[in-house]
Amino acid sequence: MGTQRNGFRKERFILSVDVGTTTIRCHVYDKEAKVRGSCSTKVVLLYPAEEHVEIEPEALWKSFITVAIGAVHDAGIQMRQIEALGISTQRATFTTWDRRTGVPFHNFITWQDRRAADLVKSWNRSCTMKAIHGVMKVLHFLTRQKRLLAASLIVFSTQHVTFRLIWVLNHYKQIRQAASEGNCCFGTIDTWLLFKLTNGRVHATDYSNASSTGMFDSYQMCWSEFFCSLLSVPLSIFPTVENTNHDFGTTDRSIFGESIPIRSAIADQQAAMFGECCFDVGSVKVTMGTGTFMDINTGCKPHTSVAGLYPLVGWKIGAEVVYLAEGNAADTGTAIKWAQELDLFDDVKETSDLAYSVKDSDGVCFVPSFSGLQAPLNDPRACASFMGLKPTSTKSHLVRAILESIVFRNKQLFDTMLRETRIPIVKIRVDGGVSSNDFVVQLTADLFGRKVARPDHCEMSCLGAAFVAGLGVGFWKSKEELKKLQSTDRVFLPSRPLKDQEHCRLLQSWDRALRRSMNWYHQTT
16 A cells, blocks of 8 residues: 555645635645545734735645644654645635745735725726727627627626735835835745745646736736736746646755655635536535635536626646636625624534424515625625514524525526526535535525535635645546545435426525615625
8 A cells, every 4th residue: 555665555645724814724645535634724814904814825825834834743654645735725715925035015805805905996987998899799799709898897806816916016115116026925824835945946827826816817827918018917926837736946954854745736616526526517515604605617628607606727737727717606605604603503503494484484584695796797896785574483483584595696606607607517515514404405406406425524725725635646536446445425416396486486586685775785886
């Protein structure tokens, strides 16, 4: 099972670290893809000003090293038994640093940060954007290329890196200076970790992370010269974009006492997709964590959306590029955490029982839009709300309404995906913390009218990064082998016909509530 080392056989393992929004976790995987050791720690978020959300780069680096060493220790093995390291990271969180010293110019600015909201607003309303939209409409009319129609509807968002990076370039003179001298490095979390792990030798990212920034052209597979020149962002600051299973070099011996090959860097949602073995066109995975991320494998072409689905590179391994179309709802876990803080329940595991304890929500509707509504409605000014409350409404009704709202958003995203991509669905898998809730997954299966499978454990991003790294070093031989290793905790079958009148009525009344919550916060000029 292992290789001959120092005259005795040693079992070998893959080490994989996932830097999520709330947790950094590390798992040690064996040949059967079983977790042999684990370690995790919380991501410490800083809020230095209103709407600013940051992470201290050195603290993140120390946590990364701590969980990696901790997981190896927990597995009762030695670092030299690690065959390869895989890294999965939250997306669109970035920092910049000095190329010569490796010292960051500022903290990581996370994807949740809204400091660039005014900048985004003024750009979306600008004459330049109106001109771009107009030109693209004309070009679409002449060529009938759907990509040009999508470009005529494009709007910027704070979730992408673009305007937070412009904010940084506007606010820090030393960064502009370093960029003009060719000494500024831009990087998402994976890029920073690769830089640190190789002691400054590697300034790189992979296609999945690059395509999640909003600065990357997924059609041309390179950083967007058009956007960079339009927004005056120097191209020189960007890392080299490599394959997802690229040989990123080895970790500096001083870090772990051994040099470990780094064989995958992948964005967390794409990693979860890989971990769920969604390798075939029409495979869907629904991650229900802090937010919901629904991804469909669209094959070797990026999907061009007019409803706000985002075309991403899933992974590039060798010559094969797999694209995904993604829709998201921002407030899945947020809504549940909020309800918990209101003392509607103590333990999240209780929520399923509470929801099942009543036959329906007694006409109560909840709209889970603490951060506005994403695709297909795309309204940043929508508010979260309860509607239809009565004197008879109990705690159980409220909890049921909250859980139902998560599923109704799933249904909305799923219908948009079906309508837009027209790709036949081959399988649906769920993961993420909220997917451990039976009520949510069963209702999802009912409303989709399809079977939905849930894995044994919900941390798929870590497994996905491990799978990519393992394939890279021959630890696992093929995707077929990975599919055989896949574990399923439970398959949920739709329990009622799809066109069930009751479901239709529920969805209609929720849709009414949704529309009444829209445009609640008036835009300040």
